[in-house]
Amino acid sequence: MVVIPDGIDRQDERKDRIQLSETMVNVMPGHLEDLIKKINLSCDxxxxxxxxxxxxxxxxxxxxxxxxxxxxxxxxxxxxxxxxxxxxxxxxxxxxxxxxxxxxxxxxxxxxxxxxxxxxxxxxxxxxxxxxxxxxxxxxxxxxxxxxxxxxxxxxxxxxxxxxxxxxxxxxxxxxPLLSINHPGKPTGNFWPEDSTCLHWLDKQPAQSVIYVAFGSIAIFNQCQFEELALGLELSGQPFLWVVRSDLMDGSIIKYPEGFLDRVASRGKITEWAPQEKVLAHSSIACFVSHCGWNSTMEGLSMGVPFLCWRYFADQFLVKSYICEVWKAGLGLNIETNGIISSHEIRRKLDKLLCDGGIRDNVTQLKEMARKSGxxxxxxxxxxxxxxxxxxx
The missing domain is CATH 3.40.50.2000 (Glycogen Phosphorylase B;)
Known part of the structure; x- marks a missing residue:
């Protein structure tokens, strides 16, 4: 693994997305060419x-x-x-x-x-x-x-x-599907430290009971939406594993609804980052509340897990359409006029998803298709x- 400079010298300048994208396209090709020439000259x-x-x-x-x-x-x-x-x-x-x-x-x-x-x-x-x-x-x-x-x-x-x-x-x-779980012990290229204790916690939960909630490495929440999600998970009455990145609130301090952590302590597990493929493959997982990123989607389909779709931006809109309308592998959440997905909508869709045998059958078939393809x-x-x-x- 080698590094190619992106042309930005100062970390604060890297926050300028326009400058970063333009500089990368202008600078990195030359560095890649130099790297290839160097390798070709020094290696047989x-x-x-x-x-x-x-x-x-x-x-x-x-x-x-x-x-x-x-x-x-x-x-x-x-x-x-x-x-x-x-x-x-x-x-x-x-x-x-x-x-x-x-x-x-x-x-x-x-x-x-x-x-x-x-x-x-x-x-x-x-x-x-x-x-x-x-x-x-x-x-x-x-x-x-x-x-x-x-x-x-x-x-x-x-x-x-x-x-x-x-x-x-x-x-x-x-x-x-390109999954590291097919090759245990091999490096995965994941730069986030994973919390493996959540796997031991999952071992103690009933089969197909746990709601897994993870939104990838980019999605950002405001405080109102974060609290609605927390309350929706509480209202569901189900055990849940929730990945809450340290930067999920875009630099703001993460604040849970008052008393929330105490009320869900017996059935909720919150972690900064989880070994997602292993989590989704665990027998205790009931569904995946996902941002519909493609890697997460491929992992969920390959493990036969139903989706509750919470798309964020870019290709996630189309991925959500495929999950819900084409593959019939999950349900989507409706956004209210204020731009917020309410706790009651989250609970309602979770209840519906967990009782939908048709979706469960569909994801089971997709899992088998994925297995055969590889x-x-x-x-x-x-x-x-x-x-x-x-x-x-």
Missing amino acids: EKISCVIADATTAWAPDVAEKMGIKRAMFWPSLVGGFALSLHIQELIQAKIIDHNGTPLTNEKIQISPELPAMIPSEFIWSCPGDPIRQNIIFRYVEYANKAVKNSNWLLCNSFYELDSSICDLIPNLLPIG SEGGSSMNNFEIFIKQLRC
């Missing part, structure tokens, strides 16, 4: 391929310039990839402008394989944060250009989950072997 085995996340879509350009094979990895759902490839058509049809801003509120359906979407919920959408939205839109645009310069397109999904959409994207190789002879295993074989040619 040369760099033969660059595999780059779509958010670093400048990397395939560097590889092409140096005559090196390149693979682009799409980190989100395949439906979002398909949508991104239609940006120019969306602009020409005056559905969005050249900055990705919606020009209409009407639902549209780009193709029969994709669910109908509101333009304000496209994968670059960031309600109330136009700066972040513009940055994500530019990354998506740049990734589209990198598609043409890549020898392979990889993604963290499996063919059976999105077969009709996978067929829309030439040369796409779904190789997921097993010997499965679609993802075959795709990965194809990639390796072509890489060696």
